[in-house]
Amino acid sequence: MLNSLGSNHTPLDAAIIDLDGTMVDTLGDFAEALNRMLRDLALPALAAARIEPMVGKGSEHLLRSVLQHVLGQAGQAPTAVEVEALYPRAWERYQHHYLAINGQYARLYPGVAEGLQALKGAGLRLACLTNKPTAFALPLLRAKGLDGFFEHVFGGDAFERKKPDPLPLLKTCAALGTAPARTLMVGDSSNDAQAARAAGCPVVLTTYGYNHGQPVTAVDADGWVDSLMQLVPASVAEDIQ
Template sequence: MQFPFRPGMVLIDLDGTLVDSVPDLTFCVDEMMARLGRPPRGEPAVRQWVGNGVERLVVRALTGQLDGEPDAADFERALPIFLELYAENTATRSVLYPGVREGLDLLRARGYRLGCVTNKAGRFTEPLLKAVGIRDTFELVVSGDALPEKKPSPLPLLHAAKHFGVEPTAALMLGDSVSDVRAARAAGFGIICVSYGYNHGDDIRTAEPDAVIDALTELDDLLADPRG
């Protein structure tokens, strides 16, 4: 299979697409819960909860479920604890997924212009990208607090398209979640998803992206060389 057009740029999500950050997030969640005098949640639960920013992760950790709202006072107490912990543990245990470095090298070798668009706050995004050694891969990084809205809003994607001078219909998003698919569709982008990421336990195929891959190295067959 070949993707139906040659993207003028490729935007890539961070958590769940490039980096498995759940080990660090789990450590912070469980330590936060301990400081609050509550039992740990564990990695299997955290894997179901990530993907919508740290505030939602803290909410889910407090309630023990994907939806619902905790006591406001509990949240106000818990969030600063988590933020302090995560600032110290942004990339202690997080790792690139298999094939990510090779896939990024492939895209760069083919001349694609690359950007990273994530819902993670900038104070965590930049240190994580640098720690795993891929910050210099991206011409542009749009973090979750860089604009008034984040994914699934199309705003971050359209902002990046304007930055690169590329029409949305000639742009591609790589992600792992329904949030990425919704943002891409709303922006008019093409969307390819990885099968291994964070989508609250649901198969990403149900969101109907244009293609699903098991590793970024599969882009070698999907995407044409933009230089012809």
């Protein structure tokens, strides 16, 4: 994949890797923490399959989407005022529960650690950029043994705006000291692709993960992979196996 990107783009110096849905399947964590929060608020539980399309735009968006859906189950759409009235308590309980279970109901996607090692073996500098709050992202990376791969880890609260805005990618490129055109964005959703396009970064998306319930291959990207191992030349991948 890096070879094919190199034939169409400026050579790459670095890669920015998304977290949820790209490296770690965190849907189990989301469902557990959200349902514990809903129980605290005396609200009905929500199935993981219903939560999945809401993932990817940051915890604040996820929480508001869940509240909107649960409050609307009675048949009448809740007002923004009703959602916001519950939000502070919901956010406090969600943070409490998420930090308590962070990583316990999550799993690495196959080939992630090997793919990251191979990317470093190919000479790329790595940063993790996620819409997940930094206080959630850092412990999760440590729990899954991934923190040592990255020079920088930036959460959704690290900058003034989140993906799909290009600002986080541009700030991450600046932290790495690399040009956007020479920095690959690897993600799982239209958020990652839109941010990369606007920032001037090439972008590759995983075929698994969370794309708001839409087929990821319909998103404008430079390529798609079934595993992070597919990003690196076969010769590099063979060296680490």
